[in-house]
Amino acid sequence: MTQKYDTQKRVGVIGYPIDHSISPAMHNAAFKALGMDDWLYDKIALPPDILRLGLRELRDHGYVGVNVTIPHKEAAMRYVEPDAIARAVGAVNTIDFRTNTGTNTDVQGFMDDLAAHGVDDLTERKALIIGAGGAARAAVYGLAQAGARIVVMNRDPNKATKMLTDLGVMPAIAPDWDYAAQWLFAMRGKTPLIVNCTPVGMYPRGGENPWPDEAWFPHDMIVYDMIYRPAKTRLMWKAEETHGKAYNGLGMLVRQGAAAFKIWTGVEPPIDVMLAAAQAAVNEMN
Numbered sequence: 006m007t008q009k010y011d012t013q014k015r016v017g018v019i020g021y022p023i024d025h026s027i028s029p030a031m032h033n034a035a036f037k038a039l040g041m042d043d044w045l046y047d048k049i050a051l052p053p054d055i056l057r058l059g060l061r062e063l064r065d066h067g068y069v070g071v072n073v074t075i076p077h078k079e080a081a082m083r084y085v086e087p088d089a090i091a092r093a094v095g096a097v098n099t100i101d102f103r104t105n106t107g108t109n110t111d112v113q114g115f116m117d118d119l120a121a122h123g124v125d126d127l128t129e130r131k132a133l134i135i136g137a138g139g140a141a142r143a144a145v146y147g148l149a150q151a152g153a154r155i156v157v158m159n160r161d162p163n164k165a166t167k168m169l170t171d172l173g174v175m176p177a178i179a180p181d182w183d184y185a186a187q188w189l190f191a192m193r194g195k196t197p198l199i200v201n202c203t204p205v206g207m208y209p210r211g212g213e214n215p216w217p218d219e220a221w222f223p224h225d226m227i228v229y230d231m232i233y234r235p236a237k238t239r240l241m242w243k244a245e246e247t248h249g250k251a252y253n254g255l256g257m258l259v260r261q262g263a264a265a266f267k268i269w270t271g272v273e274p275p276i277d278v279m280l281a282a283a284q285a286a287v288n289e290m291n
């Protein structure tokens with residue numbers, strides 16, 4: 006037993022609360038599928054007031070790295086060396102203790118999942134980002150790098166302006182939903198993208214929609230909703246009802262995890278295995 010512990014390579018996720026994380030299911034399924042029996046992914050509840058101590062303890066106990074989730078993503082920046090992506094996004098979601106570096110794999114998770122859905126030609130494509138928090142920053146960073154044209158709609162427009170300024174993207178804020186719809190509809194070129202980066206519509210408030218019912222919703226859009234519970238949000242229904250396409254955020258969650266897996270192990274993980282395990286874990290919650 007001791008022998009096994011000594012040779013075990015440990016990774017995990019820190020957050021508070023952390024009970025509902027599905028990351029252990031998908032990472033451990035990937036380790037199993039690859040026969041990596043000496044690797045284990047844990048779920049670690051870490052209260053905010055002991056974040057620094059907790060990170061030191063995990064490193065001292067030989068953890069290879071951790072994923073970082075709410076509420077530690079921004080605070081963890083202080084205790085590791087953040088890379089350019091983490092600095093741009095302002096949050097760390099993956100730490101490698103061997104180098105004490107932190108990155109943010111949400112950017113890659115989002116962009117890889119868009120590509121997996123065939124949305125890969127982003128140059129000059131219009132993208133309306135709803136929200137201005139950490140997830141929105143990841144989306145804007147990735148889309149801006151890929152050459153998309155970005156407009157942001159956020160409850161607090163000042164926060165949206167700050168996000169774009171921080172990311173070096175020309176500030177373009179939609180003052181209302183009608184403006185957003187008109188902008189998406191006019192001279193569209195490639196099919197425009199609407200990305201929901203708010204928790205509006207997430208379980209248990211699945212009846213909500215960030216796009217108000219009374220506002221015009223343009224047809225033939227691609228909606229990417231970062232929410233994955235429920236599997237189809239009201240916003241996604243709206244897109245499909247108006248002849249558009251809609252994808253939820255489960256693939257992003259899996260692919261950000263896959264990127265972390267690769268950083269820690271150097272091994273390409275089996276995405277299909279991780280996706281099936283993540284889906285099963287979500288189904289179990291319902």
Ligand code: NAP
Pocket residue numbers: 111114136137138139140141159160161164201202203204205207215231232233254255257258259261
């Ligand atoms: P965050 O930093 O707290 O930002 C939340 C954003 O949503 C803010 O811009 C906030 O507006 C807006 N918002 C919150 N409640 C709202 C409401 N009732 N009406 C309108 N706007 C509201 O959160 P986050 O980390 O960016 O996460 C946002 C969502 O993305 C969450 O649902 C999260 O689960 C999801 N997410 C998914 C993945 C994935 O892998 N699929 C990864 C990351 C995040 P203000 O700026 O005005 O406060």
